[in-house]
Amino acid sequence: MKRIGILTGGGDCPGLNAVIRGVVKGAVIQRGWEVIGIEDGFDGLLDRGKCRLLTLDDVRGILPRGGTILGSTNRGNPFSFPIEKDGKTVFIDISDQVVGTLKELGVEALVVVGGDGSLKIAQELIRKGVPIVAVPKTIDNDLMETDVTFGYNTALETATDALDKLHSTAESHHRVMILEVMGRYAGWIALESGIAGGADVILIPEIPFEIKRICRAVDDRRRRGRRFSIIVAAEGAFPRGGERVVRKKAEAAHQIERLGGIGEYVAREIGTCLDMDTRVTVLGHLQRGGSPTTFDRCLGSRFGIKALELIEKGAFGQMVCLKGRDIRSAPIEKAVRKLKLVNPGGDMVRAAEELGIMLGR
């Protein structure tokens, strides 16, 4: 009998439960394997009490539910784990403990469901000999080597639903409504929900914007008798200036903090130059919740099954992915090398601009 493990790392994402269910059903029913569920991401491997056998009963009824039944708080990278020492936080390598726990549990292969951060940890563990296959997870859809990741489709529905709701209020009250959505480095959510929600302005990190152009676009609409405007801004969008396009976490966080939230920044600037009533809505965590869409449930399920097939083949170090309509696999290292960003010259940006949407350039 074979025994495998599964953990989910990083932020919440609709479809995680579909992956877990897929792995458990495919392992137990078809292969007669056992599945150990590891709670709270890699943290769970530091505490045997957080590792438990997952049965078919455990995964019953979880398909329509958001979140993850395993929890996904990975506070610490086991290669640089924060501990308190003499009143200070120091970082130590406790990866041997992680490897040890897996051995003790008799786990012969580990399925890591995670984003950029979790996959990089997975890579280092692979170098230490842990047999890992990966399932990509990012609500922002910014991972390379896969057309799309689960959770993204559900997040789009939440964002577009918000835009539909803001439309009626904007129309009735002649306001500029600004919706801030997720996307620290990649503007996919802002761009796709903005096109679908009939936004007038879309701001994404890949295209630093000129605030004057935005004000002018809003003003033009007003002059044409359209007394409201809808702006969608990815949280990582920023004004053109001395800044370079950010690619690193620290820089983006700094940028966002400096502006006090991109939504508020844009509202202030428009309020200053146009004397129009503005309102900001920050969608935040609502985008990570909710029952997954059909697409996300199905994709998560297929990813889970494919992970088992990779284990059977011994294809460790591989990540499952979607190419067109098919599930395939790709090396984890290729997936984490860089982020999948919106192409400012690609057809989706071009479509947005041809629809009359201002992207701030």
Add this chain to the structure above:
Amino acid sequence: MKRIGILTGGGDCPGLNAVIRGVVKGAVIQRGWEVIGIEDGFDGLLDRGKCRLLTLDDVRGILPRGGTILGSTNRGNPFSFPIEKDGKTVFIDISDQVVGTLKELGVEALVVVGGDGSLKIAQELIRKGVPIVAVPKTIDNDLMETDVTFGYNTALETATDALDKLHSTAESHHRVMILEVMGRYAGWIALESGIAGGADVILIPEIPFEIKRICRAVDDRRRRGRRFSIIVAAEGAFPRGGERVVRKKAEAAHQIERLGGIGEYVAREIGTCLDMDTRVTVLGHLQRGGSPTTFDRCLGSRFGIKALELIEKGAFGQMVCLKGRDIRSAPIEKAVRKLKLVNPGGDMVRAAEELGIMLGR
């Protein structure tokens, strides 16, 4: 031939279009009357260009749409209208102009769809001889003399949907999620969506809360192994202290400003006393938008028809209302005398507390 007018005042509310459609259909098809739609609330009566004949074509397809096709920005109370004079804002009485416009238009009766503010203006106009019937409108459901108002049911769905979404994230990440919903004076939305969304703590303006009790409730859950908590707070909720229960707009606004937003206030306090991860989501305008629920569409339609019946009877000064399952009417002056607040000793509060929900007292 009879000619009537209709205007919608104050904040956006799902179901407004159902009222307008009901009035137009009932007037045109059944009675052969003409309906003048007045844009932007009472403001529209200062500008003949904002008054136009509403036809059956104008109201086609608007039933499922949020917002109001008439716009609802009433910037100014015509009895105390702000104008710029010598660089300062002064307030003058321009109500004669409003009365004059109605006469010029040949409007024999006016339907005012509005909340507290608009209904008080309506009362004063009635005293000046304008034949008005009212349709109550408040998303907070805080108007007396009617069991419920349209828009409230839709807002509840938006709030509960947000709670359902936050639940999955809270569970996966072991966090305290705080949802700030509408309700400056009345906590109906927080209370009813909180019960429906499985909240652990509900804060409403009618029950000033003790922050220590809330922290203890969250901590108790953590000790029982429930590592997350969900808090719903009405925007007008406030901590017990020297403050009296606020009843006036200015006081509530002051209170809210002082705390920097009730959601943020509670998050700070919990962060301080419990060292738990907290996240605040402010629903804001999303609660005013969206396609109205069946209940709100039907109630709005019935209100519109009832308004016509009141006009036929010459029952000016009356407001349509819902009592049990029936549409009735009541004097506007009784409706605006005080707000319909949550009864801290009533069965809904009692039910919440018996379900184990902490209300902060």
Add this chain to the structure above:
Amino acid sequence: MKRIGILTGGGDCPGLNAVIRGVVKGAVIQRGWEVIGIEDGFDGLLDRGKCRLLTLDDVRGILPRGGTILGSTNRGNPFSFPIEKDGKTVFIDISDQVVGTLKELGVEALVVVGGDGSLKIAQELIRKGVPIVAVPKTIDNDLMETDVTFGYNTALETATDALDKLHSTAESHHRVMILEVMGRYAGWIALESGIAGGADVILIPEIPFEIKRICRAVDDRRRRGRRFSIIVAAEGAFPRGGERVVRKKAEAAHQIERLGGIGEYVAREIGTCLDMDTRVTVLGHLQRGGSPTTFDRCLGSRFGIKALELIEKGAFGQMVCLKGRDIRSAPIEKAVRKLKLVNPGGDMVRAAEELGIMLGR
């Protein structure tokens, strides 16, 4: 320590889980009582294996879920229970067994959540000395003594959502779309969803229709350039003729069978007299499913808590109910004496007709 029982009888209804959760939470947390959950309605009292202690864990997370965790198949009335004897079905009284099981279980009070049928059984058990309080349950909203029952609001959303969807197809293809909804004796769902969904014709059991009037209404629309029509029909609606208005189950069932489904009947007749393309959609069980709306979750929760209060007071034979905004109680016998039907002269029917909707009379 007190021990109570709870069972859910009859058809599925969104909000049942809210009642169960309310009863368990209010009993366990506030009162220290035990709650025995009885599976599959009264059937569960014939089989000790179907009676189990409900804990707080059992009711965790069930609030947003449709259906009932207790099952609700009551095949047999214990006062006239079907058994096979000599190849034939005979009906015997096994109510003593039911009473016996309750005694053995030490159940001191029983909460019966059910509709017309279950409540009548409850009444007979009360006569045999069983201390019962009732919670009304009918998706059709046809129980007397309560303004509304949970599940009805959710069913309305399903029906109106279907109408919104059919509208787009009807408009694009110039068709007569017929939606058959629930309502064997009472037309509430058809009437309220029909008003909200912008139906052109609504057929309810309370108003026997003349098919010619319907054809004429559809034809009139066509002549006015509106090339589609939407018809909502309650399953128990029937054409005017020799028939009396049915009030009894058997008659309604006969009626429905005779017509081969009211939707198909109307489609055939319109196809015959107008030569227009028609399509029938039978919503069926979809109306009983889905996550309950805020209103239904909250009402179910309040009903559950109120049932406990009735038990505390010893108010057996009473049923919880909603009057206006308040939870009250009323004698079960008054609730089951007759059905709460749509008043053909009431304001909701009048509103429908004034909106230009044809009711077939």
Add this chain to the structure above:
Amino acid sequence: MKRIGILTGGGDCPGLNAVIRGVVKGAVIQRGWEVIGIEDGFDGLLDRGKCRLLTLDDVRGILPRGGTILGSTNRGNPFSFPIEKDGKTVFIDISDQVVGTLKELGVEALVVVGGDGSLKIAQELIRKGVPIVAVPKTIDNDLMETDVTFGYNTALETATDALDKLHSTAESHHRVMILEVMGRYAGWIALESGIAGGADVILIPEIPFEIKRICRAVDDRRRRGRRFSIIVAAEGAFPRGGERVVRKKAEAAHQIERLGGIGEYVAREIGTCLDMDTRVTVLGHLQRGGSPTTFDRCLGSRFGIKALELIEKGAFGQMVCLKGRDIRSAPIEKAVRKLKLVNPGGDMVRAAEELGIMLGR
């Protein structure tokens, strides 16, 4: 100034309005072209009164709306158009009239939005010299040369939502619930919604089923204590037997008629061999309606813009399509040569079977 035409043919599909809006916005704003909207598919080219200039006002607010503002009834193939002659229907070629109308209107290029049928007509018109570019439209997602078509994603949501609703009723009542969804030749909707909705059995046209295997699967579940089962059947699914896999319209229609509806057929058979309570729900037209999902609105918009780019390039005879994340084009003739069917050996079917879903083989 350039003038182009656009028509939508065949069945309704959420996202059609997004295409129309994209074409009009991209043509008018960016290129200064005029767009003639042709009503009711190719039929509109037989009647000048059905051809009208589309302005930006015409496409305002249509993005969230299902259906098509142009209507899509194409009753007749202009190359074989049905007319009444001597009391009989004969078919004549009136394609010259179609070509003539386009010339009269000064239409320099035509955008045909349609499925298999409309695209074949488009091909024949291209042979007659009409400059056409195509936008693929099929709710069944069975067109070759594109990963996916708009409308399909929305239909999936409707189908999965129905499955979620049926689940609660099935669980509460211990029933076999059968959902019949669209898909005459291709089982994509059944397969993908079935995986997402947690179906136990999925029947698709590509895999003729053995009814005995289905009964055994349902019975196995019952023996394992799972007293309900959910079956999703594509309308074109059929039992294994003498029949070949159907590929032609007439054969499928014959098959469906012979069985009296696949849902009813399966219900009868299960009722016969298992003595279980079964219920059939036919989703029908509900799948074609509703507000399009984000994905469908965005895909439709991008398709519309791409069609304009093809016209600019003179790439007539081409159809826009989606490949991975990119919008591309392919020859219409390749798209209509055969249908894109589910691969019985592909990863989606394999995933379904590994999840424990019975596909009847």
